Amino acid sequence: MSEPVRHALILEGGAMRGLFTCGVIDVFMEEGIVFDAAIGVSAGAVFGSNLKSHQHGRPLRYNTVYCRDRRYCSLWSLITTGDLYGADFCYRILPDELDVFDRQTFAEDPMPFWVTATDTQTGRPVYHLCTDGGAEDITWMQASASMPLVSRPVHIDGRRLLDGGISDSIPFRFMEEQGYRRNVIVLTQPEDYRKKKSAALPLMRMFMKKYPAIVQTMAERHILYNMETEAIRSREAEGAAFVIRPQEALNVGRVEKNPEKLKEAYAAGRKEALRRLPELKEYLSHEA
Numbered sequence: 001m002s003e004p005v006r007h008a009l010i011l012e013g014g015a016m017r018g019l020f021t022c023g024v025i026d027v028f029m030e031e032g033i034v035f036d037a038a039i040g041v042s043a044g045a046v047f048g049s050n051l052k053s054h055q056h057g058r059p060l061r062y063n064t065v066y067c068r069d070r071r072y073c074s075l076w077s078l079i080t081t082g083d084l085y086g087a088d089f090c091y092r093i094l095p096d097e098l099d100v101f102d103r104q105t106f107a108e109d110p111m112p113f114w115v116t117a118t119d120t121q122t123g124r125p126v127y128h129l130c131t132d133g134g135a136e137d138i139t140w141m142q143a144s145a146s147m148p149l150v151s152r153p154v155h156i157d158g159r160r161l162l163d164g165g166i167s168d169s170i171p172f173r174f175m176e177e178q179g180y181r182r183n184v185i186v187l188t189q190p191e192d193y194r195k196k197k198s199a200a201l202p203l204m205r206m207f208m209k210k211y212p213a214i215v216q217t218m219a220e221r222h223i224l225y226n227m228e229t230e231a232i233r234s235r236e237a238e239g240a241a242f243v244i245r246p247q248e249a250l251n252v253g254r255v256e257k258n259p260e261k262l263k264e265a266y267a268a269g270r271k272e273a274l275r276r277l278p279e280l281k282e283y284l285s286h287e288a
Helices: 015-031 043-052 058-066 075-081 087-098 103-108 135-144 172-177 201-207 212-238 259-285
Strands: 008-011 037-041 113-119 125-130 154-156 159-163 183-186 241-244
Touching: 008 015, 008 043, 008 172, 015 043, 015 058, 015 183, 015 259, 037 043, 037 172, 043 058, 043 103, 043 113, 043 135, 058 087, 058 259, 075 087, 087 135, 113 135, 113 172, 113 212, 125 135, 135 154, 135 159, 172 183, 172 212, 183 259, 201 212, 212 241, 241 259
Parallel strands: 008 037, 008 183, 037 113, 183 241
Antiparallel strands: 113 125, 113 159, 154 159
8 A cells, every 4th residue: 555645835935025925824724724744944934833833823913013123123133133133032032922932832733844944064955853842943943044144143053054045945855855745835936936146145255255155055046946946847737746826026025114015915825825725625635
C-alpha cells in the first residue's frame, strides 16, 4: 500500500506584502483547512506562525495598531537599536504583553512549522523546526525576518543569521525533500513578476564587507528567485503545487505606515483565497 500524500503550506515573505498571506491563512482557519506541515520565510514565518497558534486576525490587528509606532518600525529604531524593526518591541514586548502570542496553542498544534534563515558566513539557507513557540523559536523567526542593511545579524547556535529570503525565498524544494509532494504555495507577487538585480548592492558591498557570502548571494538573488518561480509554475502545471498569488501587484510598501493599505493587502488575500477555495479543496482531496 502506498503512503498517503502529504501536503505542506509554503509561505513567501515580502515584508508588509505578507498581509496578503494573512488574509489567505485566515480564510484557511475559517474553513478548517489544515496541512501536514508548513514553512515560512521572513514575514511568511512571523505572520504564518499564527496559523499554528490559531490566532485569526492577529497580524492584521497588531500591524494596523503599531505600524506608526516608532518602537515597531522607524528610522529612529534603526539609528538607536541597529534594527529598522525594533527587535525588543517586535519580538518581546509585542508578543509577550501587547498582543500576546498563544505559545500553548502553538505547542499543542501537531503541525510541524519550519522557518528559513540565511547563514551570514556561507550565504546558504538554514531551516529550523519550531516546537513550542518559546524564546528560541521566536528568535529564529526574528532571524528569518532580519533584512540585510537594516537589521543586525541574529546570533543563534554559534551562527549569525539574516533574512531567509536572501537565500531561499520560496523553500518548496526543502519541503519536497521532507516528503511533502502536493503542496500549497502562497506568493506575494503576481504571476508576471520577475525580480531584478537589487539596487542596494552598492550599499551592501560598502556596509557588509564582513559578510562577503551574503553580498554574493544578494548579487545572484534575482536569478535564483526567477528560477524558483519558473520551477513553481512548472509544478503548478503538473498538479504538483497549488499556488495562491495576488492577481496584480499589491499597493503596499515594504515598510508601510498607512493602516488602510495594510487592510487592502489583507483583503486582497482573503478575496483570492475565497475565489480559489473550491479548487483548493478539490486539490487537497486528491490522494495522488
